[in-house]
Amino acid sequence: MSYQYVLPGEIEKRSFEILTKELGDRKLLPENEPVIKRVIHTTADFDYVDNLVFSDGAVTKAVEAFKAGAGIVTDTQMALSGIHKSTLESFGGTARCFMSDPEVARLAKERQTTRAWVSMEEAARLPGRWVFAIGNAPTALIRLHELILEKKVDPVLVIGVPVGFVNVVESKEEILKDPVPYIVARGRKGGSNVAAAICNALLYTAAGRTL
Amino acid sequence: MSYQYVLPGEIEKRSFEILTKELGDRKLLPENEPVIKRVIHTTADFDYVDNLVFSDGAVTKAVEAFKAGAGIVTDTQMALSGIHKSTLESFGGTARCFMSDPEVARLAKERQTTRAWVSMEEAARLPGRWVFAIGNAPTALIRLHELILEKKVDPVLVIGVPVGFVNVVESKEEILKDPVPYIVARGRKGGSNVAAAICNALLYTAAGRTL
Numbered sequence: 001m002s003y004q005y006v007l008p009g010e011i012e013k014r015s016f017e018i019l020t021k022e023l024g025d026r027k028l029l030p031e032n033e034p035v036i037k038r039v040i041h042t043t044a045d046f047d048y049v050d051n052l053v054f055s056d057g058a059v060t061k062a063v064e065a066f067k068a069g070a071g072i073v074t075d076t077q078m079a080l081s082g083i084h085k086s087t088l089e090s091f092g093g094t095a096r097c098f099m100s101d102p103e104v105a106r107l108a109k110e111r112q113t114t115r116a117w118v119s120m121e122e123a124a125r126l127p128g129r130w131v132f133a134i135g136n137a138p139t140a141l142i143r144l145h146e147l148i149l150e151k152k153v154d155p156v157l158v159i160g161v162p163v164g165f166v167n168v169v170e171s172k173e174e175i176l177k178d179p180v181p182y183i184v185a186r187g188r189k190g191g192s193n194v195a196a197a198i199c200n201a202l203l204y205t206a207a208g209r210t211l
Numbered sequence: 212m213s214y215q216y217v218l219p220g221e222i223e224k225r226s227f228e229i230l231t232k233e234l235g236d237r238k239l240l241p242e243n244e245p246v247i248k249r250v251i252h253t254t255a256d257f258d259y260v261d262n263l264v265f266s267d268g269a270v271t272k273a274v275e276a277f278k279a280g281a282g283i284v285t286d287t288q289m290a291l292s293g294i295h296k297s298t299l300e301s302f303g304g305t306a307r308c309f310m311s312d313p314e315v316a317r318l319a320k321e322r323q324t325t326r327a328w329v330s331m332e333e334a335a336r337l338p339g340r341w342v343f344a345i346g347n348a349p350t351a352l353i354r355l356h357e358l359i360l361e362k363k364v365d366p367v368l369v370i371g372v373p374v375g376f377v378n379v380v381e382s383k384e385e386i387l388k389d390p391v392p393y394i395v396a397r398g399r400k401g402g403s404n405v406a407a408a409i410c411n412a413l414l415y416t417a418a419g420r421t422l
Contacts, residue, residue: 011325011350015376044374044399045256078404081292114222139222163255165226188255193289193404 015041016211023049031059034211035183038201042193051185058157058181059202062131065156066206069093070129072199074192075116075140075162079133082196087203098122116140124153131202133159135195138171145174158182159198161190226252227422234260242270245422246394249412253404262396269368269392270413273342276367277417280304281340283410285403286327286351286373290344293407298414309333327351335364342413344370346406349382356385369393370409372401 019040028036032054039048062070069092074080080097088095098104098119108115116137123130124147132155134141141160147153160175160182162168172184183198204211230251239247243265250259273281280303285291291308299306309315309330319326327348334341335358343366345352352371358364371386371393373379383395394409415422 011377018376041375043402044376044379078289078293078407082289082403164252165229165255166222168255191254191402191404192293193402196289 012041012211022046029054031057034205035059035198035201038197038204039185039194042197043191045189047187047189048185048194051187051189053176053182053184053186055180055182058183059205061181062157062202063206065129065131066091066093066203068129070131070156071095071126072131072133073097073123073126074133074135074195074199075099075119076136076192076195078192079135079195079199082193082200083133084200084203087200087207091206096123096126114139117143120144120147120153129156131155131157131159131199133161133195133199135159135161135190135192136163138162138164138167141171141175142167145171145178148178148180155180157202158184159195160184161194161198163190163194164188223252223422233257240265242268245416246270246409246412249408249415250396250405253408254402256400258398258400259396259405262398262400264387264393264395264397266391266393269394270416272392273368273413274417276340276342277302277304277414279340281342281367282306282337283342283344284308284334284337285344285346285406285410286310286330287347287403287406289403290346290406290410293404293411294344295411295414298411298418302417307334307337325350328354331355331358331364340367342366342368342370342410344372344406344410346370346372346401346403347374349373349375349378352382352386353378356382356389359389359391366391368413369395370406371395372405372409374401374405375399 036052071093072095074097077097080095083095085095099115104115104118107118116139120140120143141162158175158180160172168188175182175184247263282304283306285308291306294306296306310326315326315329319329327350331351331354352373369386369391371383379399386393386395
């Protein structure tokens with residue numbers, strides 16, 4: 001068999017070397033580079049070099065907030081599962097997802113809307129500072145956008161990376177106009193894995209990890 | 212704002228209509244169609260139309276096995292989290308991931324290998340019939356390939372969709388030669404989300420869902 005033997009701790013390092021080489025002389029803003037590279041590492045999809053857009057200073061603001069104990073709200077159990085919670089918790093933060101909350105399910109049914117929609121309203125009531133990482137549901141991002149405009153929530157950062165075909169592109173474009181720090185994957189692509197990868201890149205930067 | 216209002220239950224249906232339209236006159240084998248479409252639905256990435264390869268009858272074999280109570284072993288908590296467990300459990304199956312098992316971590320450290328490697332050895336000892344869904348670690352797929360050749364495991368189906376840059380392409384090509392049913396995403400792309408999407412497409416087919 002033709003695979004290379006690579007020590008466990010070396011696999012990630014080697015992967016980043018390969019993808020860095022393939023990025024060639026493409027210039028990335030140093031602040032954003034760990035995020036872009038970790039998303040490519042997670043997806044093997046170089047489209048994200050062009051898709052990912054960052055508001056000015058978004059990465060630095062999120063990293064500083066994590067160091068000060070900010071938490072993460074996300075819209076799927078999959079993203080929650082992929083976030084490196086021990087790093088987050090080392091700074092005092094927690095990760096929350098309201099999608100499986102029975103009260104959220106009840107309210108969504110009653111109001112004929114999505115659980116994602118209601119889950120953002122629940123999250124907006126949390127005390128403290130939060131990064132909102134939306135990797136699946138455009139309805140979560142649309143409701144978050146409205147709550148921002150209604151001044152009912154003031155996120156540290158909006159990670160807007162839902163995936164799919166209905167309202168996905170539109171919901172992301174709205175966030176780009178909002179008065180909040182954002183990291184958005186323009187277009188249809190994204191996902192819970194991308195949301196978790198962006199959170200982890202920020203957390204690792206906060207923790208002083210070089211990859 | 213320019214988004215369309217779509218009732219919650221309609222979003223998935225509308226998404227499948229859009230992606231089906233964009234597939235145009237591309238011919239898909241009817242048996243494989245729900246799997247290919249659900250992966251595109253999950254990733255918004257049409258590359259999977261070409262990347263996904265199926266051994267003869269792989270879908271039918273897996274669907275029949277799920278109906279008879281087969282379970283799913285996976286290599287990440289994220290995939291485990293994304294698998295529709297209530298559908299799996301309705302047939303009597305369970306979903307397992309050994310990656311966070313302390314004994315797996317201890318053995319991996321002792322043997323200087325990955326937890327993914329050791330987790331496949333643990334999984335091979337399970338009684339009953341299992342679909343192996345590998346969405347992250349090429350080392351899991353490499354060890355699974357060896358265990359198959361050593362006749363230490365006889366999977367219902369190998370879902371080979373790890374993602375990345377080191378040994379990923381090679382590990383998938385080995386599975387294509389093995390005497391087992393497979394669904395493989397050739398090349399570098401894949402992921403826990405893709406592994407979960409393939410499992411769910413098979414489970415929904417077993418349950419008689421049309422999407």
